[in-house]
Amino acid sequence: MDRVAEPLPVTQPDAMLPRVARVTRRTRELPDTWTLEMVAADEAPLPRYAPGQFTMMYVFGVGEIPVSISGDASDTSRLVQTVRAVGKVSEALTKLSVGDTLGLRGPFGTAWPVADFYEHDVVVVAGGLGLAPLRPALYQLQAERRRFGKLMLLYGTRRPEDILFRSQLERWRRQLDMEIEVTVDHAGAGWRGHVGVVTKLIPRLAVDADNAKALVCGPEVMMRFAASALHDIGLPEPAIHLSLERNMKCAVGLCGHCQFAGGFVCKDGPVMRYDKVRCLLGLKEI
Ligand SMILES: Cc1cc2nc3c(=O)[nH]c(=O)nc-3n(C[C@H](O)[C@H](O)[C@H](O)COP(=O)(O)OP(=O)(O)OC[C@H]3O[C@@H](n4cnc5c(N)ncnc54)[C@H](O)[C@@H]3O)c2cc1C
Numbered sequence: 001m002d003r004v005a006e007p008l009p010v011t012q013p014d015a016m017l018p019r020v021a022r023v024t025r026r027t028r029e030l031p032d033t034w035t036l037e038m039v040a041a042d043e044a045p046l047p048r049y050a051p052g053q054f055t056m057m058y059v060f061g062v063g064e065i066p067v068s069i070s071g072d073a074s075d076t077s078r079l080v081q082t083v084r085a086v087g088k089v090s091e092a093l094t095k096l097s098v099g100d101t102l103g104l105r106g107p108f109g110t111a112w113p114v115a116d117f118y119e120h121d122v123v124v125v126a127g128g129l130g131l132a133p134l135r136p137a138l139y140q141l142q143a144e145r146r147r148f149g150k151l152m153l154l155y156g157t158r159r160p161e162d163i164l165f166r167s168q169l170e171r172w173r174r175q176l177d178m179e180i181e182v183t184v185d186h187a188g189a190g191w192r193g194h195v196g197v198v199t200k201l202i203p204r205l206a207v208d209a210d211n212a213k214a215l216v217c218g219p220e221v222m223m224r225f226a227a228s229a230l231h232d233i234g235l236p237e238p239a240i241h242l243s244l245e246r247n248m249k250c251a252v253g254l255c256g257h258c259q260f261a262g263g264f265v266c267k268d269g270p271v272m273r274y275d276k277v278r279c280l281l282g283l284k285e286i
């Protein structure tokens with residue numbers, strides 16, 4: 001299979017020019033969250049991407065927003081992205097039908113450095129929709145399973161009915177030789193799993209902490225506590241990787257909307273090492 005390891009350069013010549021894509025499939029994940037599968041409208045090959053990267057999705061006449069890629073990077077036949085309707089553009093994206101067209105720029109940004117994790121235990125911590133940007137990394141971990149030590153996925157959502165990619169989680173639990181722990185903030189009748197925030201699961205992890213690596217994605221407050229808890233059990237700060245979100249416009253480091261200390265989240269992120277961003281987490285504008 002054609003694997004993709006290297007992120008694309010962010011300054012492609014046509015980085016500001018959307019290419020037209022067509023929706024080939026839409027899947028309702030949750031009442032407000034849909035996964036779109038897309039191909040280039042002219043049937044040309046789509047740009048290759050690395051797990052963790054995002055595109056700028058443009059609904060004609062409505063606007064453009066950054067959305068992470070949630071599909072398998074080794075499948076170059078289609079682009080897969082999962083969108084939650086929170087406002088004007090995201091809602092319009094979730095309402096696109098099969099056959100509708102949209103604009104796509106990218107992919108942009110840094111990747112989850114999964115290939116650097118060979119021989120190490122890997123802990124993946126996801127909160128809510130944060131599982132979507134992590135799914136390409138999970139596909140890569142799955143494809144190269146034998147190269148890693150223990151794999152653990154800790155996933156937290158508000159309620160059992162908010163669990164994303166539920167059937168895939170079940171499949172991975174069976175096939176992937178990966179420990180998967182799901183926790184919810186508010187359990188309903190019939191829930192037999194963990195209750196409480198996902199960070200509470202971290203102190204119980206049985207990993208070779210000095211040598212383990214971690215990928216974390218979710219609401220920023222959750223990432224702050226998760227990274228700190230991972231560090232508390234012994235993971236070195238540079239071994240912890242987070243995916244940050246900021247308002248974006250250009251996505252190529254020109255407009256300054258996503259400025260983050262001395263850099264830009266669109267160009268130097270979204271995936272960043274904890275030791276580089278620890279002091280800045282929680283600050284909306286720098
Ligand atoms: C690198 C990156 C990757 C992203 N990946 C994804 C993804 O995979 N799937 C996805 O659905 N979204 C993702 N987002 C978030 C997405 O870009 C925003 O939800 C979107 O910009 C909101 O635009 P809008 O026009 O729909 O809403 P707006 O009209 O801009 O906002 C509507 C309301 O939603 C709130 N809001 C805005 N952004 C967010 C947010 N990120 N989370 C919660 N509330 C928000 C606003 O404060 C406002 O109250 C990503 C963002 C970044 C920077």
Ligand code: FES
Pocket residue numbers: 247248249250251252253254255256257258259264265266267
């Ligand atoms: S979005 Fe313009 S600099 Fe990052």
